[in-house]
Amino acid sequence: MRILIYLFLGLLALLMPLVIRSNYWLYMLTLVGIYIILVASLDLIYGYTGLVSLGHAAFFGIGAYACGILQTKLGFPFLPALLLGGLFTCLAAAVLGWPMLRIKGPYFALGTLALGLMVTIVIHNWDSLTGGVSLSGIPLPPVIQFLGWTIDFSSKRTYYYLVLLFVFLALFFIRQITHSRPGRAFQSIRENADLAEALGVDILRYKLIAYVLASTMAGVAGGLYASYMGSIEPAIAGGHMSFHLLVMIVIGGARTITGEIVGPLLLWFLPEFLEAAQVYRPLFFGFILLVVIIFMPMGIAGKLRSLHPRIAQWIP
Amino acid sequence: MAEFLQYTVNGLIAGSTYGLLALSMTLLYGILTIPDFSLGAIYALGAFISFYIIQWLGPEYYLFSLFPIIILAGLLGIFSERIVFGPLEKAPHAAGFIAALGLYSILEGGWNVWFGSEWRNINSPYNDMTIALGPVSLTFQRLILFIVCLLFALGTFLLIFRTLTGKKIRAFSENREVAQLMGVNTRRISALTFFIGYALTGIGGALVAPTALVGASMGLTPIIKSFIVVALGGLGSVTGAIVGGFILGLGENFGAAYISSMYKDLFSFGLFLGVLILMPQGLYRR
């Protein structure tokens, strides 16, 4: 049943650029795609494993800067820079996560927030490496000649498909992992960590696995973002960004592919449609977050599922 | 040697604000069992209120502004307890924490809209007066900051430990059901604790305002630092909050002086993570 939904959504996403010609909307959709990857990765930590992370954007930033620096300062081409950036983020997450994941309770969330802020401070101040206030001049992926086709990434449409490819990969990965033995381990940690441990789940190890996987995904998303935008600033790793991601998954609905997609879509486009000025957005986000967390804590996807088991079958 | 004393004094002054904030945090933690992030916005509110009082009534009314701050912040506290956190009493902890984040976002956003998003300077009349205590010099403002913070901290300490109301607050935070059985009016105690916590934070913001830049997100870093203090002192420990505040203030200032001032915040955060990782219970136990 859900396969149909996946196919439908996939087709919709593939055909979107044929329907939407405006560069502006393609640009927005591409960014939403990057956010979907970020939110899906956050869902792995928060929704499935139950870790409230207020510093997820830190790894987004680390990946973005790694990819950007490798390209601008060291002349790496796009794909190696993207992959190495992801690898670097992976290592950073492993090194930072190992001590951090031992922290219990609300302190963990605060610790991740502190971590995120530390990352922004370091990026901001280490200007010889990171360009300080901003790192610019990050190139797009080069033009590829492939079997007579020319793939030019400066076209908004082409980059959209590049990001879409990664979105498919990310969502597929999350889906496979969560419906399997490791996925059960993650969820057991969230539902009752003591019981999980008593049943033989090495909770520290699995928390770390979830954290590293999610952070690596965020890092790759960062690399995609860096090459797309051409220039990046330290704030992309900061608390406000992390908070937005959390809002997106809470409102969309944790532990659902639907939520991982709807959250970013809604929170990106709704302010656009309402023509709300930039300055009203935090008010708006905060308000929706409160309403959702009090009245609809399972988010939009969760609420839809709870309406009727028949409906739940259609909400992946 | 003179430098050392100066850093010590600076550290103590900074520590007094951290202690006050941590005190609010820890009081509310007893009720909520989560740290209330929205206090960061109340801190900024306090600064803004004193800014406007000075604008409308003149700089001589600076200290007077503490009164409306207590009232407004306190009422906001009761509001937030009733509307936001009350309904979430039975929900899992993460929900309350996220709600606090949402509340902070609304409030910070609100301040941006109403007060504007530029950073400003507030000038209280005490900013220009300097005092020299031996080799150490400080502005009168900062001396007032220190004294008032200490007074309120002491006042709260006495309230919590020497009065019947304080006993009720302590009973409530230790074991809610038993307190209820013993006749403690939990609704009233919750509301009162929120009033006090929010009022203290608002005062903290107003006191610091003349010595720092005032803006809608000015509370973000201080609130995180108050988390650090609470981690050092142990969530729920009143003494721990006050003592921890001073430890952080001193640590931060010495670290900045002898290591690097650019990375001052980094140092505090690093200390925070260090404490969390190595000493999950904090320095004090409940």
Next chain:
Amino acid sequence: MDSLSLENQASLLTVEKLSVSFGRLLAVSDLGFQIHSEEIFGLIGPNGAGKTTVFNAITGTVPLSEGKIRFAETDITRLKTHQITARGLVRAYQAATIFPQTPVVEHVMTGLHCRTSTSIWGAFLHTPFSRKEEVQSQKKVKKLLEFSNLTDFGEQPASSLTWAQQKRLMLVTALATNPKLILLDEPVAGMNASEIQEMIELIAAVRKEGVTLFIIEHNMKVMMKICDRILVMNYGRKLIEGIPEEVARDPKVIEAYLGYKQN
């Protein structure tokens, strides 16, 4: 010397000189006993005697102040809880400790975690091994649910079950870890007569499978009925150890329970 080593050979769990203190409170003091394979060993004592603390110490949930714990020839004193479970010693908690939102089938499958090995890669790439393991796991879970009479509840979230059903679910989830020894903390607490009977039958069936059981309970009738040997604790110390009839007659035990109503 010989008889001691013979005893040790048959002993599945050996607890020596166990002491556990929390700050200045001495919860368990100088406790020692052995549990033999395939027996049902009971632990009773008034409230606060330290019984659950003994379980906590054995499973590594609380640190020991003193003493040693040997399980199947290995010293498990310093091991972490999940490592102990992997070696075949598992615990079922006192309160209905469950995964509330997890469907019953997944619940039991979580018990299989330490006996399966599909990795992240295997899951992502849907390797033949992971598929085979998943099918095997589902078969095992089906059998376990039938074994404990919970098949009808397969897709329901664990929190929707009654208290007694949740206790059965806990036991069968623990059984999924393929243990040699199960620590059962108050298995029949809060149950009515027919639920108690069901639980006793389940426990007997578990023993028939070759699993040793170490049970804490307050319900004396049940303990007399199912236990092979009983250890009585009071104030953190061993009071007496022996077969049920001996223990029931012992004046010290009666004194410890004086005024303490049991059904």
